[in-house]
Amino acid sequence: KNEVEQSPQNLTAQEGEFITINCSYSVGISALHWLQQHPGGGIVSLFMLSSGKKKHGRLIATINIQEKHSSLHITASHPRDSAVYICAGGVNNNNDMRFGAGTRLTVKP
Amino acid sequence: DVKVTQSSRYLVKRTGEKVFLECVQDMDHENMFWYRQDPGLGLRLIYFSYDVKMKEKGDIPEGYSVSREKKERFSLILESASTNQTSMYLCASRTQGANYGYTFGSGTRLTVV
Numbered sequence: 001k002n003e004v005e006q007s008p009q010n011l012t013a014q015e016g017e018f019i020t021i022n023c024s025y026s027v028g029i030s031a032l033h034w035l036q037q038h039p040g041g042g043i044v045s046l047f048m049l050s051s052g053k054k055k056h057g058r059l060i061a062t063i064n065i066q067e068k069h070s071s072l073h074i075t076a077s078h079p080r081d082s083a084v085y086i087c088a089g090g091v092n093n094n095n096d097m098r099f100g101a102g103t104r105l106t107v108k109p
Numbered sequence: 110d111v112k113v114t115q116s117s118r119y120l121v122k123r124t125g126e127k128v129f130l131e132c133v134q135d136m137d138h139e140n141m142f143w144y145r146q147d148p149g150l151g152l153r154l155i156y157f158s159y160d161v162k163m164k165e166k167g168d169i170p171e172g173y174s175v176s177r178e179k180k181e182r183f184s185l186i187l188e189s190a191s192t193n194q195t196s197m198y199l200c201a202s203r204t205q206g207a208n209y210g211y212t213f214g215s216g217t218r219l220t221v222v
Contacts (some may be wrong), residue, residue, distance in 0.1 A: 002151075028177060028220075029206075031210075033210065033211070035213075038203075040215070040216075041118075041146075041197055041199070041214055041215060041216030041218060042213065042214065042215035043201075043213035043216070044213070045210045045211055045212065045213070048210040086151070086152070088152075094111075094209070095140065095159075096154065096157075097152075097154075097211070099151040099152040099153075100151060101149060101150065101151040102151060
């Protein structure tokens with residue numbers, strides 16, 4: 001079993017829909033990272049959180065430390081949100097990361 | 110903004126060639142990392158470095174070496190490229206401390222034929 005599991009693997013939505021991507025982890029972490037990877041490969045860090053909730057524009061990330069679970073929500077989704085979203089747990093005082101396999105999101109107009 | 114620059118977006122090399130992948134960051138970060146990314150496997154750590162001339166093996170170091178002669182530059186070396194090293198390679202950097210996130214480069218897609 002992977003230390004960081006994401007679901008779903010693939011997700012297709014219509015423009016405007018509310019989207020949730022889930023992440024569960026079994027390893028002790030210092031922080032939970034949400035990353036975005038567009039076609040072409042570059043990765044952008046969206047959030048790093050160790051408790052509670054963070055919001056940036058239409059993106060919201062939450063974490064439940066007791067349940068070892070995090071969610072990434074996208075409100076009013078748009079085709080430009082189409083990307084692979086990767087959850088990663090920061091371990092060893094956040095000096096290393098354990099990555100989920102990613103969720104491929106496609107938002108159709 | 111922090112920038113992590115990888116020298117090539119796409120590379121095609123022949124089996125047995127020596128391959129250099131270069132990564133440069135401009136924010137004086139201590140830590141630098143090389144990952145490879147394969148479908149269904151996610152990102153896996155090849156090597157990392159906490160300081161100049163320091164290097165540590167990650168989860169999959171076999172077939173790779175690294176060099177960090179200057180703080181801003183971290184090079185990944187494939188001594189003798191093989192077809193199973195065809196992959197997306199991503200470099201990242203961060204500063205020391207638990208509260209700091211990672212900055213990634215745009216990736217190098219390497220094909221070994």
